[in-house]
Amino acid sequence: MLRMNNLKFSYSTEQVLKGVNLKLKKGIGCLLGPNGAGKSTLLKCITGILKPQAGEIELDAKDILSLHFRERARWVSYAPQEFSVNFPYTVFEVVLMGRNPHAGIISGPKEEDKRKTTEALQALGISHLKGVPFTSLSGGQRRLVLIARALAQDGALLVFDEPTSFLDFKNQITVLSVIGEISERTGKIVLLSLHDPNLALLFCDEVFLMKEGKILKCGKSDEVINEENMHTLYMLKVNVINVKSGKMVVPTGNFIRNSPFRS
Amino acid sequence: MASLAGAALSLAGLAFQNLFRNYLAGPNILGVTSGSAFGAVLAILLFSFNPYTVQTLSFLFGLIAVFFAYRLGKLVGNGIVGLLLAGIAVSAFFSALVGMAKYLADPYDKLPAIVFWLLGSFAGIRWANLKFFSIPMFIGILGLTAMRWAFNVLSLGDEEAKALGMHVGLYRGFIIGLAALAISAATAVSGMISWVGLVSPHIARLLVGYDNRRLVPASAFVGATLLLICDDVARTLTPSELPLGVITSIIGAPILVAVLARRKITDA
Numbered sequence: 001m002l003r004m005n006n007l008k009f010s011y012s013t014e015q016v017l018k019g020v021n022l023k024l025k026k027g028i029g030c031l032l033g034p035n036g037a038g039k040s041t042l043l044k045c046i047t048g049i050l051k052p053q054a055g056e057i058e059l060d061a062k063d064i065l066s067l068h069f070r071e072r073a074r075w076v077s078y079a080p081q082e083f084s085v086n087f088p089y090t091v092f093e094v095v096l097m098g099r100n101p102h103a104g105i106i107s108g109p110k111e112e113d114k115r116k117t118t119e120a121l122q123a124l125g126i127s128h129l130k131g132v133p134f135t136s137l138s139g140g141q142r143r144l145v146l147i148a149r150a151l152a153q154d155g156a157l158l159v160f161d162e163p164t165s166f167l168d169f170k171n172q173i174t175v176l177s178v179i180g181e182i183s184e185r186t187g188k189i190v191l192l193s194l195h196d197p198n199l200a201l202l203f204c205d206e207v208f209l210m211k212e213g214k215i216l217k218c219g220k221s222d223e224v225i226n227e228e229n230m231h232t233l234y235m236l237k238v239n240v241i242n243v244k245s246g247k248m249v250v251p252t253g254n255f256i257r258n259s260p261f262r263s
Numbered sequence: 264m265a266s267l268a269g270a271a272l273s274l275a276g277l278a279f280q281n282l283f284r285n286y287l288a289g290p291n292i293l294g295v296t297s298g299s300a301f302g303a304v305l306a307i308l309l310f311s312f313n314p315y316t317v318q319t320l321s322f323l324f325g326l327i328a329v330f331f332a333y334r335l336g337k338l339v340g341n342g343i344v345g346l347l348l349a350g351i352a353v354s355a356f357f358s359a360l361v362g363m364a365k366y367l368a369d370p371y372d373k374l375p376a377i378v379f380w381l382l383g384s385f386a387g388i389r390w391a392n393l394k395f396f397s398i399p400m401f402i403g404i405l406g407l408t409a410m411r412w413a414f415n416v417l418s419l420g421d422e423e424a425k426a427l428g429m430h431v432g433l434y435r436g437f438i439i440g441l442a443a444l445a446i447s448a449a450t451a452v453s454g455m456i457s458w459v460g461l462v463s464p465h466i467a468r469l470l471v472g473y474d475n476r477r478l479v480p481a482s483a484f485v486g487a488t489l490l491l492i493c494d495d496v497a498r499t500l501t502p503s504e505l506p507l508g509v510i511t512s513i514i515g516a517p518i519l520v521a522v523l524a525r526r527k528i529t530d531a
Binding site for chain 1: 281284285286409410411412413415416418419420422423425426427428429430472473474476
């Protein structure tokens with residue numbers, strides 16, 4: 001179980017997280033909210049990239065914030081939103097780096113680490129790419145490689161910052177299906193952020209609505225994602241309609257003609 | 264001796280290329296070489312030409328330059344950009360001091376000594392110094408070799424490396440310290456030949472790829488071989504010895520272009 005208590009974080013003057021409380025027992029939890037709500041900042045606090053000024057984060061009753069980088073990285077795996085590699089490492093080398101918290105500091109990765117890397121590549125069905133330079137992959141393939149790396153890192157919690165950004169329609173579905181499959185098979189907790197409430201309805205168990213550094217609402221995705229909440233969150237009028245696969249969020253009215261981006 | 268300095272410079276260059284995530288980083292990026300040069304020039308200017316004082320001051324000023332760059336970098340910002348900018352500033356500062364020293368130097372006596380030293384040579388080496396300066400070079404080479412896996416992870420960038428369990432600040436400081444030892448010692452005994460440190464890792468990449476676990480030993484080997492060849496050429500091409508720094512650049516520049524053209528760098 002992942003639990004956050006009154007988490008606060010500020011960049012020099014601006015307070016971005018204003019006391020975040022969050023509880024996720026199992027399955028896939030999703031942060032939903034407008035740009036600048038603090039989603040990425042929150043995820044970076046969990047992975048140790050940023051240090052929150054106050055609050056607690058517990059994972060399976062373990063105080064994550066008190067752990068050192070290496071120890072924490074064994075508990076929490078992470079795949080970033082943007083990933084620029086300046087050197088064309090092969091896919092296998094990139095995924096192997098996920099084993100860093102388990103590998104020797106001087107001796108580097110061991111046989112065990114290489115085995116886990118191979119397994120992670122197999123789990124995502126990208127074994128055939130292992131010798132290919134990461135830099136020559138397409139956006140969708142890169143994303144799968146980063147998920148494989150998080151899987152190889154083998155934390156009890158997997159954190160994905162906008163795993164669907166820059167992906168085409170089909171690849172968004174592919175990536176989220178893969179994440180769903182991993183979560184089901186391994187029982188690991190997944191916390192991710194998304195921009196499309198429809199994807200959250202399709203793939204996520206719990207949803208956390210986040211705005212201005214706070215969690216406004218949380219609960220089962222099909223309960224929390226309703227017309228009223230979407231309006232509070234995005235200041236946008238929507239209809240939530242029933243379709244064969246469940247529910248769907250559709251913006252309403254003359255939103256195109258009345259768009260603030262049109263003069 | 265040439266091969267030891269070559270390996271030291273090459274590994275330091277590779278270390279900086281990984282830390283700064285940039286192919287163009289070389290040993291002088293934090294101002295080490297400029298600092299060393301100023302130390303040497305200062306010694307020539309103030310004392311009569313004596314290899315011991317020249318090399319000792321050169322070594323010390325190289326370390327001082329890096330120390331300044333490192334501290335100033337923290338003032339500018341926490342990331343590598345701050346470090347890089349501070350390095351450029353420190354390097355420019357010491358280069359200016361070298362220029363000033365040349366301007367003030369006695370043109371018949373001291374200036375030729377300064378110019379010859381700056382061009383690089385192993386001619387000034389004496390056995391006693393060699394023993395002394397090989398120690399920091401060995402420490403640098405061994406230490407950087409031990410960090411070869413860490414190079415891979417650090418080259419992904421600060422945030423990535425932290426999320427993968429790396430104490431970035433600690434490792435970066437440690438690696439910069441090791442590289443500074445290696446470069447200062449190598450520059451102290453051989454003058455300004457830092458070009459080797461930029462070229463050798465590129466040649467090594469062509470041979471073994473990008474994974475630092477193989478690239479580190481390969482770079483050390485290439486650096487050692489390259490500088491040894493350059494030193495031999497410098498000593499034998501003409502009856503009087505040519506300056507080593509000139510030879511390394513004349514040989515190194517076309518090699519670099521050839522290697523890069525062969526590999527066709529594609530921007531990530």
